[in-house]
Amino acid sequence: MAVFKKELLASATPASNLLHTILLVDDEPDNLDVLSAILSDRYHILVARDGQEALELVTQMQRPELLSLVISDQRMPRLSGVQLCEQLCALSPETLRIIITGYIDVDAIVDSVNRAKIYQFVIKPFDRHDFELTVQRAVEAYEMKRDLNDYVLNLETKVIARTQELQQRNEELHCAYQQLERFSITDPLTGLHNRRYLQNVIEKDLAIARREHPANQASNTKNSDDLVFFLIDCDHFKMVNDTHGHDVGDQMLCAIASVLRQVFRESDYLIRWGGEEFLVVARFIKRSLASEMAERLRQTMADMRLVLANGEYLQRTCSIGFAAFPFLSSAPTALDWSQIVKFADCAMYCAKQSGRNTWVGLSAGDEVSEAPPKLMDHKDIPHMLEKGQLQVESKHLASKLNWI
Ligand SMILES: Nc1nc2c(ncn2[C@@H]2O[C@H](COP(=O)(O)OP(=O)(O)OP(=O)(O)O)[C@@H](O)[C@H]2O)c(=O)[nH]1
Structure with a gap:
């Protein structure tokens, strides 16, 4: 099944944005080509021909968290799109996941959103413009999440450093206080008490x-x-x-x-x-x-x-x-x-x-x-x-x- 309405392909207006890497997963080479054609101008594209291959690819990545998005077909041999996303949750929780499917089953969707934390389901055939917008929103969400994570991490690092600094100040203060206490009860010449x-x-x-x-x-x-x-x-x-x-x-x-x-x-x-x-x-x-x-x-x-x-x-x-x-x-x-x-x-x-x-x-x-x-x-x-x-x-x- 075609992944989008071909008549809308011409309206694509890609802007260069290779900051994000997107992994496309589909067992249909044609579909992979089409998706790549839509997205490769704006994003850095990786492809895998089924869920298992995608999993291996992500496993081999040194920093899988830099993978912004995985867009996967649902029905594939060996591993379904939702099963793949489930495993990716553990491998790279930061990466957002989009499933492309031709079947609308609300219960199944809700279940897989919960299990595999799917960012969005895209129903085939889809409008190219809508699809581009969905991808755009997804990478923006990824960016926001990443910025938020960086911010929290930065904040945590600052809090730890500040806490350590305060602890050290406290210890210094405590030592100085003890020394003062000692001085106040000690005769400086003989070292005896006063x-x-x-x-x-x-x-x-x-x-x-x-x-x-x-x-x-x-x-x-x-x-x-x-x-x-x-x-x-x-x-x-x-x-x-x-x-x-x-x-x-x-x-x-x-x-x-x-x-x-x-x-x-x-x-x-x-x-x-x-x-x-x-x-x-x-x-x-x-x-x-x-x-x-x-x-x-x-x-x-x-x-x-x-x-x-x-x-x-x-x-x-x-x-x-x-x-x-x-x-x-x-x-x-x-x-x-x-x-x-x-x-x-x-x-x-x-x-x-x-x-x-x-x-x-x-x-x-x-x-x-x-x-x-x-x-x-x-x-x-x-x-x-x-x-x-x-x-x-x-x-x-x-x-x-x-x-x-
Ligand atoms: N070097 C030194 N001398 C001190 C100190 N404190 C007090 N003195 C001296 O101790 C001396 C005490 O002298 P006196 O009270 O006359 O007593 P004494 O010479 O020991 O005579 P008797 O107590 O009667 O045996 C004084 O000369 C003080 O100046 C100190 O911290 N260092």
Whole structure:
């Protein structure tokens, strides 16, 4: 059967458009010739003599998606037009498919449109002009689809790139924030933590100590639930600066930090309290161990040698004061930690006044049962000791200590 009305062939006005490739499939060579004659001026034409050949041709194509359109006869040996289009759906989903048929069966058409995603059925015989328009619309639809795909792909690529960029910015921001956080809680000279850090973390420990203490008291267990605050001050540090210069003074401070790291546990808080003064919170230990720890620190510090650039070495001792939280086991909420630091500070002052290179500890005396004494000034200490409100432990004999 002829594929179009021959009388309309003369009215063809092809315009050159070889951007599109169209595959013509028909087992009738005459029909292929006629279709080619109509379309070859405008499109790049490929031909196949049946469905199977068309399938093989498309399979061999490196980029089948560049095939704009397949126009296939329906009734062919081996493979029908709809069967071919069905397979092309998977091989090249972008390619549009037109079936030319002489039989009008609406149900079959609907079914095959759904199965083989046919763009259009052209019923034989057809008007050449209509046919050209159909092909023209099909390639325009293909172009639109391709442009849309390119646009979506481009958009997706941009979104991925932008997302990656944002992720990277986020990570950089996160790192910068963490670094800032670290800086804000770290002493830049020694690398130890600063006061701000202690203020951030200490409340949690105090809460644990306050909670655990009464329970342990009630069950009479001597658990490790004390926080011992040690204040440590380098002796005659000013002389290091005055004699050897500020840089050597800085090196000495770093060496003291190393001694602290060596003596205390990693889980303890090591704080540069200010100048040549350090605060250590030994966490969750028995307070009875505090004097032993103070002596170990004193000794390690006295043994430490800072080797100078000229080969000489420098030695310094330290004075240590300590007090434990809770100050009074029976009233763990009575004094806050700043009061404990004050007791440790007075004890350290006493160590200085009593000859340096020594340690002094203060704790609640036997005469205190409910309300531990509030300390205002180190000058109050002798009186409190006398009244039995405080008790002292030290490397020296208590009678040799000088509090004022
Ligand atoms: N190199 C250096 N010196 C510091 C730093 N911070 C404080 N100092 C110095 O530490 C010295 C502390 O001196 P003092 O408070 O008189 O105490 P000291 O000389 O250690 O004497 P005692 O504590 O009484 O044994 C001062 O000279 C401060 O300038 C620092 O970051 N680096």
